[in-house]
Amino acid sequence: xxxRVRNAILAFLFVILLACPLVFRDEYVRFVLNNVAVNxxxxxxxxxxxxxxxxxxxxxxxxxxxxxxxxxxLTTKLGLTFWQAVPPTILIxxxxxxLLGLPTLKxxxxxxxxxxxxxxxxxGDVLKNWSSLTNGVWGVSGIPRPELFGRVIExxxxxxxxxxxxxxxxxxxxxxxxxSRFGRAFKVVRDDELAxxxxxxxxxxxxxxAFVMCGVYTGIAGSLFSSxxxxxxxEIYTFDYNSLFMCMLVVGGLGSVPGSVLGAxxxxxxxxxxxxxxxxxxxxxxxxxLVILIYQPGGLVALLGQAxxxxxxxxxxxxxxxxxxR
Amino acid sequence: MAIVVQQVVNGLALGCVYGLIALGYSFIWNAVxxxxxxxxxxxxxxxxxxxxxxxxxxxxxxxxSFVLLVMIMALFGIACERLFYRPLKNAHIRTVLVSLVALGxxxxxxxxxxxxxxxxxxxxxxxxxxxxxGSVSVPYQNLFIIVVAVVLLAxxxxxxxxxxxGKVLRAVAQDKATASLMxxxxxxxxxxxxxxxxxxxxxxxxxxxxxxxxxxxxxxxGFKGFGACVVGSFGNIFGAFAGGVLLGVCEILGASYVSxxxxxxxxYLIIIGFLLFRPEGLFGKRREQSGL
Numbered sequence: 001x002x003x004r005v006r007n008a009i010l011a012f013l014f015v016i017l018l019a020c021p022l023v024f025r026d027e028y029v030r031f032v033l034n035n036v037a038v039n040x041x042x043x044x045x046x047x048x049x050x051x052x053x054x055x056x057x058x059x060x061x062x063x064x065x066x067x068x069x070x071x072x073x074l075t076t077k078l079g080l081t082f083w084q085a086v087p088p089t090i091l092i093x094x095x096x097x098x099l100l101g102l103p104t105l106k107x108x109x110x111x112x113x114x115x116x117x118x119x120x121x122x123x124g125d126v127l128k129n130w131s132s133l134t135n136g137v138w139g140v141s142g143i144p145r146p147e148l149f150g151r152v153i154e155x156x157x158x159x160x161x162x163x164x165x166x167x168x169x170x171x172x173x174x175x176x177x178x179x180s181r182f183g184r185a186f187k188v189v190r191d192d193e194l195a196x197x198x199x200x201x202x203x204x205x206x207x208x209x210a211f212v213m214c215g216v217y218t219g220i221a222g223s224l225f226s227s228x229x230x231x232x233x234x235e236i237y238t239f240d241y242n243s244l245f246m247c248m249l250v251v252g253g254l255g256s257v258p259g260s261v262l263g264a265x266x267x268x269x270x271x272x273x274x275x276x277x278x279x280x281x282x283x284x285x286x287x288x289x290l291v292i293l294i295y296q297p298g299g300l301v302a303l304l305g306q307a308x309x310x311x312x313x314x315x316x317x318x319x320x321x322x323x324x325x326r
Numbered sequence: 327m328a329i330v331v332q333q334v335v336n337g338l339a340l341g342c343v344y345g346l347i348a349l350g351y352s353f354i355w356n357a358v359x360x361x362x363x364x365x366x367x368x369x370x371x372x373x374x375x376x377x378x379x380x381x382x383x384x385x386x387x388x389x390x391s392f393v394l395l396v397m398i399m400a401l402f403g404i405a406c407e408r409l410f411y412r413p414l415k416n417a418h419i420r421t422v423l424v425s426l427v428a429l430g431x432x433x434x435x436x437x438x439x440x441x442x443x444x445x446x447x448x449x450x451x452x453x454x455x456x457x458x459x460g461s462v463s464v465p466y467q468n469l470f471i472i473v474v475a476v477v478l479l480a481x482x483x484x485x486x487x488x489x490x491x492g493k494v495l496r497a498v499a500q501d502k503a504t505a506s507l508m509x510x511x512x513x514x515x516x517x518x519x520x521x522x523x524x525x526x527x528x529x530x531x532x533x534x535x536x537x538x539x540x541x542x543x544x545x546x547x548g549f550k551g552f553g554a555c556v557v558g559s560f561g562n563i564f565g566a567f568a569g570g571v572l573l574g575v576c577e578i579l580g581a582s583y584v585s586x587x588x589x590x591x592x593x594y595l596i597i598i599g600f601l602l603f604r605p606e607g608l609f610g611k612r613r614e615q616s617g618l
Binding site: 024054246247297 | 425
């Protein structure tokens with residue numbers, strides 16, 4: 001997908017997302033919109049590892065868990081404000097990603113998938129059982145909302161604009177990274193690690209960078225999520241939850257930032273529409289994933305890209321005609 | 327002392343189940359160099375079909391249930407291969423992996439729809455009876471598990487080493503194209519591979535159903551079976567089995583003597599340790615990692 005088409009789609013998606021609260025006035029829908037914003041950031045985080053760098057690491061949700069708990073504990077136990085807690089939270093998740101990545105990234109493929117599953121279990125067990133720190137299965141409550149321009153963000157819609165703005169900034173950062181030499185190195189490692197080594201790309205360092213970026217994004221997502229919910233509990237950070245993000249990424253478009261945004265928005269919305277099915281909606285998701293993998297491996301964003309390129313192409317053709325007529 | 331012996335036997339039984347799951351992984355690995363991430367879901371489906379439908383609902387005698395289970399699991403394995411592996415067999419391994427995670431999701435949630443969300447208890451062929459020798463009491467079911475597992479281990483070894491089918495499967499594993507030139511229908515061979523490992527998973531589910539309650543959480547067993555393969559070297563049938571036994575014993579002893587709260591974490595930490603420091607496993611030769 002050409003860079004300009006990609007940027008246009010990204011801008012288009014964020015304009016729609018910004019307009020959403022104007023259309024949906026229901027408080028419940030606005031509550032859901034906040035989840036959309038957090039999920040966008042999480043899927044972008046996953047995209048760094050699975051999409052750009054092609055490493056099948058299925059444990060992003062464990063970074064997210066650590067991000068949520070760090071932010072929750074820093075604010076409730078140490079009495080920090082939201083803003084004071086954000087930098088240490090990012091630091092913790094990024095450092096965790098780095099320390100975990102250092103040994104982990106020497107294995108790949110299926111072994112990495114197994115390793116990350118183990119990581120989810122270990123983190124979940126620690127959160128559940130280290131009661132003196134994490135309050136065990138009861139979770140941590142009373143997490144403060146952020147303060148912006150002297151006012152605490154109380155309403156759902158206010159919080160939504162706040163988090164969608166952050167998501168937009170992070171999306172721009174993600175495409176800047178994608179277009180930089182690091183982004184190209186990510187894709188070389190994904191497509192042909194050996195060729196990368198030959199031209200002097202240290203694949204371990206590049207994978208570590210992708211991990212740390214993932215850690216940074218999940219740290220921010222964790223801060224937002226715990227502050228919005230004002231409550232965290234250990235049982236949501238499961239393998240299934242991680243599979244859900246993977247679905248979003250695959251449906252939107254593996255390795256594409258607008259794809260991450262599209263997939264996260266669509267599937268978070270769809271999940272709410274399918275709420276009546278309880279957890280069984282995942283059945284449908286599994287089928288959707290399979291169909292997309294077989295028939296549309298580029299994800300839905302590729303379709304959108306064709307549409308956009310079509311519009312752009314026609315405009316070019318028109319301009320060409322006009323030039324010839326003169 | 328009696329308690330230690332009891333725990334070790336229980337650990338051996340649990341380990342044999344992990345070993346069986348590991349055999350399923352090794353089988354598909356040996357045939358198509360693929361780690362079937364949905365193997366745990368095969369175990370769960372087997373437990374549901376055998377424990378809940380055939381035993382609890384239809385009340386069939388054990389032998390009838392067993393034969394039906396084997397037939398159902400075989401068809402089930404073939405269906406999974408057709409839908410989730412064959413359309414993607416030429417795609418990048420990453421894509422196949424995602425597809426298998428999706429298969430696991432599908433099976434877990436279909437089971438919720440079919441069998442309901444409540445964990446259900448079921449009985450093995452020996453009920454709750456205990457074998458008591460001196461001061462040591464062990465459930466018959468645990469001994470049954472060990473016997474079945476050892477028999478299946480022997481069957482698989484003979485199947486792979488001695489029969490034509492085994493040769494066919496090994497040829498396909500080594501080089502699909504050349505095998506096709508030799509007149510081997512590699513698609514058929516792959517279907518059979520999935521059918522057999524689905525049967526293995528189903529039997530593991532059948533064995534474990536009376537030990538635990540039957541619920542979708544059983545799918546997590548799959549990762550321990552995968553771990554067992556890693557501990558005992560991938561593709562090595564005996565190794566995988568030994569790895570399973572080692573993990574099972576560690577899990578039970580860890581729960582009794584270290585911390586029952588962290589028993590899952592202990593098993594996974596052992597697996598992670600192996601992945602990091604000895605990825606070739608206990609019985610493997612140190613070599614460059616291949617496509618893993």
